[in-house]
Amino acid sequence: MTLLTSSPGTWTKTLGSLLLALALAGPAVAAEETVEQEIDEVVVEEAPPVLPLDELRLFAEVFERIKTAYVEPVDDAQLLEDAIRGMIAGLDPHSAYLEPEAYEDLQEHTSGEFGGLGLEVGLQDGFVRVIAPIDDTPAQKGGIKAGDLIVKLDDTPVQGLSLNEAVALMRGKPGEPIVLTIVREGVEKPFEVKLIRDVIRVASVRHRVLEDGFGYLRVSQFQVNTGKDLVEAIEDLQDKGPLRGLVLDLRNNPGGVLQAAVEVSDAFLDDGLIVYTEGRLANAALRYSASARTAAPEVPLVVMINAGSASASEIVAGALQDHKRGLILGTDSFGKGSVQTILPLTADRAVKLTTARYFTPSGRSIQAQGIVPDIRVEEAEVRNLENGDRLKESDLTGHLVNGQNNGESNGVKADDKLVERDFQLFEALNLLKALVILKPESKQG
Structure with a gap:
């Protein structure tokens, strides 16, 4: 696109003429009445909508006022870019105009490596709201929590900045410090947190054995390879011994790639709808279904969510909940039920545009509502009461020996401090054990 660079008045007249021409170039054919002979009914065809002339004239007028009256000269191209940015920002909190740096950052983010603090953020009432801190990043290690409002970055107030400007x-550069001023619910006054910027490398899937037969899967965000990485993690847990149950931790997972959410759901489902989307574009109406192949068939499953679980996390939790494949434990999720599509404009610019709403298999939209857990467990701090060393049978002199085992275990020892370190995970493991106890034994044929 070639921009005109003549004087402001000339440019604005040209812009006004161009906008007027576009408006008048609307449908030149008036609505016609046509008669359907077979049913003897008059059908009136509606004329396609014309461009809003008054608003276009107003745009041209504002453009000219800025060019002629603003305290400093303003570049034509910059004004138009600002207009584009504002036009898209006015749609919803998730649509955005991606300039070269933001476009590159987005590509790095979905691939799993980018620079910064490790925060997934959005705008709320002019402030930056933390959707979720990413695992093992400066933000997470510094104690930033989902729901925090960032009101100042160093000495710069956030209010009035666009989301891209705040980001x-x-x-x-890695190693450079930044001070975030935070407002947190339940804390009386704003407080400061000093973080050191770092290169953020996100391993989207981590796993470990909690106790014998009970595996833990942590998905921190949904990247291109998350589905494959999750299946490999399950296989590694299975290699360590028979799996009796799994905990899938989606807390503080801000979402990511839609296809990755489908693949993670498919790893636990062998049939049925996973998610469907509806939008105005023909290709926005999509349906994703599970394949017959599963990574952990019939293994009892507990899924953990909280207010930082958004978008793709809610797709997974909603699908598993609707199919009764797993119990959802934690607190209500974030409630982002829309799908954003990256629409490239040039080689280094794109529009991230909300193009569809997604629905769980039962037809639920979680937009601005979230996934409600089956078992509500709030985040809490718990400490064990010291009961002292109480006398047991084994402490009595001359006690009978059990005779069946020597009291040793070859498996993974239970984590006695889990209840203090992560109460929600402790409760998830207890729930998983109950599901295993109640699960009927499969009969061998």
């Missing part, structure tokens, strides 16, 4: 301030 740009948070980015920087």
Whole structure:
């Protein structure tokens, strides 16, 4: 696109003429009445909508006022870019105009490596709201929590900044410090947190054995390879011994790639709808179904969510909940039920546009509502009461020996401190054990 660079008045007249021409270039054919002979019914065809002339004239007028009256000269191209940015920002909190740096950052983010603090953020009432801190990043290690409002970055107030501008301030060279001023629910006054910027490398899937037969899967965000990585993690857990149950941790997972959410759901489902989307574009109406192949068939499953679980996390939790494949434990999720599509404009610019709403298999939209857990467990701090060393049978002199085992275990020892370190995970493991106890034994034929 070639921009005109003549004087402001000339440019604005040209812009006004161009906008007027576009408006008048609307449908030149008036609505016609046509008669359907077979049913003897008059059908009136509606004329396609014309461009809003008054608003276009207003745009041209504002453009000219800025060019002629603003305290400093303003570049034509910059004004138009600002207009595009504002037009898209006014749609919803998730649509955005991606300039070269933001476009590159998005590509790095979905691939799993980018620079910054490790925060997934959005705008709320002019402030930056933390959707979720990413695992093992400066933000997570510094104690930033989902729901925190960032009101100042170093000495710069956040209110009035666009989301892209705020994110740009948070980015920087690894090793450089930044001070975030935080407002947190339940805390009386704003407080400061000093973080050191770092290169963020996100391993989207981590796993470990909690106790003998009970595996833990942590998905921190949904990247291109998350589905494959999750299946490999399950296989590694199975190699360590028979799996009796799994905990899938989606807490503080801000979402990511839609296809990855489908693949993670498919790893636990062998049939049925996973998610479907509806939008105005023909290709926005999509349906995703499970394949017959599963990574962990019939293994009892507990899925953990909280207010930081958004978008793709909610797709997985909603699908598993609707199919009764797993019990959902935790607190209500974030409630982002829309799908964003990256629409490239040039080689280095794109529009991230909300193009569809997604629905769980039963037809639920979680937009602005979230997934409600089956078992509500709030985050809490718990400490064990010291009961002292109580006398047991084995402490009595001359006690009878059990005779069946020597009291030793070859498996993974239970984590006695789990209840203090992560109460929600402790409760998830207890629930999983109950599901295993109640699960009927499969009969061998």
